[in-house]
Amino acid sequence: MVRIIAILVGAAFTFVLALALWGTVSTAITDPAPETAEHEFHLHPRDAGLSSAGFFGKYDRRQVQRGFQVFKEVCAACHSLKYVSFRDLEEIGYSEAEVKAIANQWVIETPSVNPDTGEAATRKNVASDRFPSPFANEVAARAANNNALPPDLSLIAKARHDGANYVFSLVGKDGYRPQPAELLKKFPETKTPDGLHYNPYFANLNIAMPPPLTTDGQVTYTDGTVATHDQMAKDVAAFLTWTAEPKLEARHAAGFASVVFILIFCFLAWGAYQNVWRDVKH
Amino acid sequence: MSFPWAKQYEPKQPLMRWLDEKLPVPRLVYNAVGAGYPVPRNLNYFWNFGVLAGAALGIQIITGIVLAMHYAANGGVAFGSVESIMRDVNAGWFLRYAHANGASMFLLVVYIHIARGLYYGSYKAPREMVWLLGVVIFLLMMATAFMGYVLPWGQMSFWGAQVITGFFSAIPLVGESIRIWLLGGYAPDNAALNRFFSLHYLLPFVTAGVIILHIWALHIPGSNNPTGVDVKGKQDTVPFHPYYTAKDAVGLGVFLLIFATLIFFSPNLLGHPDNYIEANPLSTPAHIVPEWYFLPFYAILKSFTADFILPAKLWGVLAMFGSILLLFFLPWLDTSPVRSSNYRPKYRGFLIVLLVDVLLLGYVGGAEANARNVILGQLASAYYFLHFLVILPLVSSSERPRALPNSITEAVLTKHGGTSPAQTALAN
Numbered sequence: 001m002v003r004i005i006a007i008l009v010g011a012a013f014t015f016v017l018a019l020a021l022w023g024t025v026s027t028a029i030t031d032p033a034p035e036t037a038e039h040e041f042h043l044h045p046r047d048a049g050l051s052s053a054g055f056f057g058k059y060d061r062r063q064v065q066r067g068f069q070v071f072k073e074v075c076a077a078c079h080s081l082k083y084v085s086f087r088d089l090e091e092i093g094y095s096e097a098e099v100k101a102i103a104n105q106w107v108i109e110t111p112s113v114n115p116d117t118g119e120a121a122t123r124k125n126v127a128s129d130r131f132p133s134p135f136a137n138e139v140a141a142r143a144a145n146n147n148a149l150p151p152d153l154s155l156i157a158k159a160r161h162d163g164a165n166y167v168f169s170l171v172g173k174d175g176y177r178p179q180p181a182e183l184l185k186k187f188p189e190t191k192t193p194d195g196l197h198y199n200p201y202f203a204n205l206n207i208a209m210p211p212p213l214t215t216d217g218q219v220t221y222t223d224g225t226v227a228t229h230d231q232m233a234k235d236v237a238a239f240l241t242w243t244a245e246p247k248l249e250a251r252h253a254a255g256f257a258s259v260v261f262i263l264i265f266c267f268l269a270w271g272a273y274q275n276v277w278r279d280v281k282h
Numbered sequence: 283m284s285f286p287w288a289k290q291y292e293p294k295q296p297l298m299r300w301l302d303e304k305l306p307v308p309r310l311v312y313n314a315v316g317a318g319y320p321v322p323r324n325l326n327y328f329w330n331f332g333v334l335a336g337a338a339l340g341i342q343i344i345t346g347i348v349l350a351m352h353y354a355a356n357g358g359v360a361f362g363s364v365e366s367i368m369r370d371v372n373a374g375w376f377l378r379y380a381h382a383n384g385a386s387m388f389l390l391v392v393y394i395h396i397a398r399g400l401y402y403g404s405y406k407a408p409r410e411m412v413w414l415l416g417v418v419i420f421l422l423m424m425a426t427a428f429m430g431y432v433l434p435w436g437q438m439s440f441w442g443a444q445v446i447t448g449f450f451s452a453i454p455l456v457g458e459s460i461r462i463w464l465l466g467g468y469a470p471d472n473a474a475l476n477r478f479f480s481l482h483y484l485l486p487f488v489t490a491g492v493i494i495l496h497i498w499a500l501h502i503p504g505s506n507n508p509t510g511v512d513v514k515g516k517q518d519t520v521p522f523h524p525y526y527t528a529k530d531a532v533g534l535g536v537f538l539l540i541f542a543t544l545i546f547f548s549p550n551l552l553g554h555p556d557n558y559i560e561a562n563p564l565s566t567p568a569h570i571v572p573e574w575y576f577l578p579f580y581a582i583l584k585s586f587t588a589d590f591i592l593p594a595k596l597w598g599v600l601a602m603f604g605s606i607l608l609l610f611f612l613p614w615l616d617t618s619p620v621r622s623s624n625y626r627p628k629y630r631g632f633l634i635v636l637l638v639d640v641l642l643l644g645y646v647g648g649a650e651a652n653a654r655n656v657i658l659g660q661l662a663s664a665y666y667f668l669h670f671l672v673i674l675p676l677v678s679s680s681e682r683p684r685a686l687p688n689s690i691t692e693a694v695l696t697k698h699g700g701t702s703p704a705q706t707a708l709a710n
């Protein structure tokens with residue numbers, strides 16, 4: 001009885017799937033899905049070649065500091081970094097005094113309350129503060145950015161596929177470019193609308209963010225590195241990789257120790273196994 | 283029950299004797315996973331995966347309890363509390379990555395454990411109850427994993443919850459009311475997040491309870507083995523300890539090695555980038571996909587695209603739940619008295635196709651829904667149901683199995699070059 005019911009249920013599911021299959025195949029023939037511009041013109045990110053990639057990857061502290069400078073002078077005008085605190089900068093090689101100075105001199109102040117009147121006010125940042133948002137709230141951010149919301153950058157390197165390379169490619173020298181004539185010929189309706197910018201590394205090809213890096217030497221590095229367009233893009237990608245994954249170095253180190261430890265365990269377990277079973281055929 | 287030749291627990295220490303009289307917990311352990319449990323001598327490494335699943339549950343419970351000390355189940359702060367675990371809690375990044383990847387490892391070893399059971403006929407008499415309890419554990423795990431994925435309150439958490447609870451709205455007439463009742467609102471929000479957290483904390487302990495029943499039910503007939511032949515005598519078995527504790531330790535080592543590689547070197551490999559974006563009810567992600575371990579079932583759900591009496595969505599939901607619930611009937615769908623597929627050449631072929639089929643479903647579940655993938659998914663879904671519901675009952679009543687060995691010991695000795703019954707009798 002169970003088997004008869006099973007065969008009937010199986011036949012029913014298969015019949016409905018056959019109907020569905022018929023529908024899929026006939027639609028695919030009579031009304032094939034059109035090619036999309038995103039499908040054809042979206043590019044996979046270029047490799048930024050960051051030192052943090054790979055099993056034994058470590059951050060290049062000077063590069064991360066340069067990236068922080070790019071963030072401070074370019075990105076921070078619109079983007080928040082709300083999960084990172086000023087004190088965290090000590091991890092990328094700034095001294096306690098330097099961190100205090102960076103917090104104190106940060107252009108955007110932290111919201112607070114006037115101690116005398118109780119009215120809303122702002123105060124200078126201290127090391128334990130998170131990076132303050134450049135906009136008071138989402139409405140203000142949209143109002144200032146053509147109704148687009150600049151995303152928080154703390155986790156951007158993990159919130160996109162191949163995030164570090166994505167950031168590098170998006171703002172690097174070949175990210176923003178004129179829309180290819182080929183694309184316009186093939187998909188005339190996908191002309192980049194006013195206020196948006198063509199960028200093949202962006203998921204739907206048209207990004208609201210205006211090109212943040214435009215010329216070589218836009219940022220003057222204090223360590224003497226030549227600030228080419230790609231160098232700045234690479235550095236800010238390194239910085240945002242660090243903000244997304246600040247414990248990466250500790251993780252890699254612990255991982256190395258763990259793997260060695262477990263390998264020794266495997267070796268001992270294998271020996272014990274051979275020893276215990278030596279007289280038993282199995 | 284145990285075999286009559288099972289070793290008896292005989293405490294020599296006065297303290298252990300005293301304890302054995304008052305509360306014989308050491309005796310229980312001795313008989314369950316110690317020298318008092320005789321196990322077939324010919325188990326291969328596929329028999330490690332039960333112990334590995336137990337280890338994975340233990341790791342999940344320990345890391346989960348500590349994570350719960352730092353996590354806040356509130357839509358406004360949940361995402362931030364997870365970030366503070368990653369950044370400010372001592373070794374918080376380790377706990378969270380271990381817990382997230384631990385879920386993947388748990389499901390991975392359980393899938394291999396289930397495949398082992400399918401291949402070697404471990405679901406057949408007299409072990410039907412072991413199998414039934416196993417399916418219950420699997421369902422509990424799926425519920426727990428789903429609710430756990432919602433807790434970080436990222437985009438995939440939120441939209442996954444939206445999609446999965448949306449299944450209930452496919453039920454005619456009362457579906458929408460049930461969905462709202464389950465969520466505690468019209469869309470996932472604080473009420474849903476809080477109850478998911480509560481249940482996510484509860485269900486692992488329920489799972490642990492059912493695992494105890496699973497092992498209890500297993501110990502009545504004893505473990506199956508790669509030949510599927512019953513244990514005939516003492517020479518067919520070895521005590522669980524030290525023989526299989528030693529062998530399980532090797533498997534555990536390899537398990538931990540893979541687990542550690544994931545946690546420390548590629549912790550986000552199996553996750554989705556969108557879950558690092560805070561939940562936003564106003565912005566739907568381009569592709570909503572579940573975690574990898576649900577992809578085959580998701581593919582089945584998506585394959586039903588035609589209305590036939592019932593709406594397509596309801597067919598999809600019925601098929602998706604049916605694809606798991608049919609496992610409950612497996613012991614009665616397969617009438618072959620031969621357990622191990624090694625001796626069932628025809629069925630073995632179909633089973634290997636099924637394994638490939640499930641992998642294909644997994645691929646389709648995560649892939650772009652273009653015509654080619656939808657067609658692949660529909661064909662693969664059809665084979666899934668045909669395999670269990672039609673092929674299995676028919677093949678098991680028609681095929682001619684290969685000759686079985688007379689005993690486990692004979693099979694072992696044949697493998698090592700000796701075949702005579704005399705040798706079998708002498709072997710110990």
